[in-house]
Amino acid sequence: MRNNLIFTGIEEDNTTGNEPPAVTENKLRAFLQERLKIAKEAVDAMRFERVHRSPSHPVTGKVRSVVAKFAFFKDREVVRRQWPELKGMPFNVFEQFPSEILEKRRRLVPKMKEAKRNGKRAWIAYDTLYIDGRPVSQ
Structure with missing residues (x-):
């Protein structure tokens, strides 16, 4: 869990029953650029071991959190330092702990x-x- 961050408020596409991990990763990359103001080149260079929605069944009207396991701790820290950019927005980023x-x-x-x-x-x-x-x- 050391390299994991949890993102809340990122819209989910439940039209097919469950959002594929590739779609979730693309939405996360767009979120990092648009909301956290991280340069496109830096976001494109970030490697994730896994990006998925929190484990539960999709519920209409609710948005599940995104769990991102970064391949490199350094990338995770770049994202974590950008948290102040979300002040006053309906999004949040948390570290994942046991x-x-x-x-x-x-x-x-x-x-x-x-x-x-x-x-x-x-x-x-x-x-x-x-x-x-x-x-x-x-």
Whole structure:
């Protein structure tokens, strides 16, 4: 999962029952260019091991997330650094984490928000909360 990103809000074509991975990859490449403002040459050079919709059955009116496994961590980081371009848009990009890590992060979010309300710098990196540059023990 280290090289995976999850993209939400990218339209899905369910007319044939399920969108083929090649179509999903083309839509993702267009999204990277148009919405994240990454140069066409850079997007064309990116290699994916796999691009697919989240595993569930398509539901009319709902759009499943796109899971992209980048072949190179460097490409994933180029995309990840462009997240601010999506501010105010109905799209989002997330790192994919194992369920144990997601649960740990969920428990840390209230502590992080409290620290920010108190005027401190706080962030979560993987499964560790940092306040004013120091890791906080769980």
